[in-house]
Amino acid sequence: MTRDLTPDEKRHSEALYAPVAAALRELIDVTIRSDVDDADVRRAQALIEEAAGLLGSRLDPGPPSSRSGPDGRPLTWGNVAFGVRNAIAFPLQIERAENGRVTTDLNLGAPYEGPAGHLHGGISALILDHVLSATAHRPEAPAFTGTLTLRYVAPTPLGRVRAEAWTDREERGKTFAVGHLLDAAGPVTVRAEGVFIRPRPPQ
Amino acid sequence: MTRDLTPDEKRHSEALYAPVAAALRELIDVTIRSDVDDADVRRAQALIEEAAGLLGSRLDPGPPSSRSGPDGRPLTWGNVAFGVRNAIAFPLQIERAENGRVTTDLNLGAPYEGPAGHLHGGISALILDHVLSATAHRPEAPAFTGTLTLRYVAPTPLGRVRAEAWTDREERGKTFAVGHLLDAAGPVTVRAEGVFIRPRPPQ
Numbered sequence: 001m002t003r004d005l006t007p008d009e010k011r012h013s014e015a016l017y018a019p020v021a022a023a024l025r026e027l028i029d030v031t032i033r034s035d036v037d038d039a040d041v042r043r044a045q046a047l048i049e050e051a052a053g054l055l056g057s058r059l060d061p062g063p064p065s066s067r068s069g070p071d072g073r074p075l076t077w078g079n080v081a082f083g084v085r086n087a088i089a090f091p092l093q094i095e096r097a098e099n100g101r102v103t104t105d106l107n108l109g110a111p112y113e114g115p116a117g118h119l120h121g122g123i124s125a126l127i128l129d130h131v132l133s134a135t136a137h138r139p140e141a142p143a144f145t146g147t148l149t150l151r152y153v154a155p156t157p158l159g160r161v162r163a164e165a166w167t168d169r170e171e172r173g174k175t176f177a178v179g180h181l182l183d184a185a186g187p188v189t190v191r192a193e194g195v196f197i198r199p200r201p202p203q
Numbered sequence: 204m205t206r207d208l209t210p211d212e213k214r215h216s217e218a219l220y221a222p223v224a225a226a227l228r229e230l231i232d233v234t235i236r237s238d239v240d241d242a243d244v245r246r247a248q249a250l251i252e253e254a255a256g257l258l259g260s261r262l263d264p265g266p267p268s269s270r271s272g273p274d275g276r277p278l279t280w281g282n283v284a285f286g287v288r289n290a291i292a293f294p295l296q297i298e299r300a301e302n303g304r305v306t307t308d309l310n311l312g313a314p315y316e317g318p319a320g321h322l323h324g325g326i327s328a329l330i331l332d333h334v335l336s337a338t339a340h341r342p343e344a345p346a347f348t349g350t351l352t353l354r355y356v357a358p359t360p361l362g363r364v365r366a367e368a369w370t371d372r373e374e375r376g377k378t379f380a381v382g383h384l385l386d387a388a389g390p391v392t393v394r395a396e397g398v399f400i401r402p403r404p405p406q
Contacts, residue, residue, distance in 0.1 A: 030259035056233035065319035074319040116268035122329025
């Protein structure tokens with residue numbers, strides 16, 4: 001087990017890797033949409049393998065969460081929704097209004113496709129799981145999803161989407177949250193409700 | 204709009220891009236877990252940008268689904284769950300048993316993390332959406348998710364997982380499917396039920 005990172009080390013590493021993840025997001029997208037000659041595809045593959053060889057030459061054995069940040073909590077650099085080092089992550093950024101409402105705005109292209117030209121229903125589920133659960137999180141007590149129900153009322157075109165969520169009620173460590181996904185044109189495309197559980201701290 | 208691909212063109216392109224996507228999956232993983240010196244991170248970033256520049260120098264304007272394959276259907280190369288060109292895709296491969304049961308086996312590492320050391324609940328949802336919907340798909344009539352309900356009964360550790368689904372009943376173009384996610388040790392970690400709808404073909 002490595003020692004906890006200092007605040008400076010954490011900031012430095014995040015500033016170093018954020019542009020790498022951004023470049024990698026671009027690369028994922030163009031790999032899907034490219035129409036170049038075969039020779040250029042093979043040259044790109046060699047560059048990708050060279051980059052993986054460089055970064056892979058010294059690896060932490062587990063995900064970043066096996067190490068701790070300055071606050072003693074696991075590092076979330078690899079989180080698939082918002083991790084600063086994870087090119088799969090959109091990355092999702094939560095906005096919190098004073099009334100407790102939680103929002104995120106995303107622009108989702110070819111890499112998140114399901115039905116032709118539309119967002120995969122599972123990506124809508126990922127976004128809504130994350131945004132609904134954010135209504136339940138407390139800094140000292142992260143919340144886990146208990147149940148999640150999704151109603152797909154219309155297809156969500158690729159492009160700009162917004163997800164919104166709020167708390168319906170709270171009961172003894174459980175948050176009942178509701179929310180929805182909206183496409184750029186405004187109408188709701190997916191409705192969600194979920195129960196999120198905060199485990200009791202050890203006595 | 205480009206003409207449909209011939210079977211040979213489709214096979215050729217898939218064989219060309221599958222190893223690129225595989226190399227990119229490895230690169231996504233090591234970007235999350237790397238512990239190399241800053242200079243090597245910056246060299247890797249330059250290689251990633253060079254690869255993106257090459258592949259991005261001639262792009263289809265939309266996702267591959269804006270083009271058709273030999274069967275006249277949209278190309279699914281970019282699908283986020285199984286697309287051959289999509290490095291985010293696991294890729295998910297469906298096994299169908301004679302009794303109609305649908306299964307997939309996956310090995311999911313650092314890029315799919317939510318809670319420390321565990322699969323993100325939204326990735327479980329993506330997998331289950333896809334596997335449950337596969338019980339409803341017909342070659343001539345793809346199915347769309349109507350509702351999906353997920354019950355998270357235990358955390359799913361990163362590593363080997365299996366998802367299974369089967370049809371509970373069918374009613375006038377609707378398939379009621381159920382299924383679950385199992386971790387490597389066997390117990391069910393997530394239960395799912397969903398309603399999948401096949402739009403009527405135009406009369």
